[in-house]
Amino acid sequence: MLYLCIVNQTASQNAEEFGFHAGDIVQQWLWDDDVDDSICTKIEDLTGxxxxDEDYGTAVDGVVIWWRDGDDEDTLADTIVDATTMLEDNGPVWVLAPKPGRPGAASSSTVQSAAKTAGMNAATPLTVSKDWNGIRLRAFGKGR
Structure with missing residues (x-):
């Protein structure tokens, strides 16, 4: 049992739950000074x-969108569509939002609604750091 706890802790520390792999190019959208740089570092350490940023003009293997309450839901849907345009082979797409009770905390229903508008399903939020939750998006009909 102790071994399983160590494995789960290591996976979280190495950002493996995002579904990114070594060599993946991951594009982040809506970065600002409030993002958790430790998440960025973990993804970079995992992928190497x-x-x-969103101005990158070549195909990418995964996407991270930083989203905060007060941002327009339609803008999020548009951002999801724009971000997935450059995505190779249905790679992982994540919306990261501040956790409830934190400044800028966004409702998961807002993210789910924007994802649906963009033709995506939104998973249950996952804690990705002390202050941020992540919601993985998948195209309709693309499994869990």
């Missing part, structure tokens, strides 16, 4: 690549 620097995160690229």
């Amino acid at each position: 690549e620097d995160l690229v």
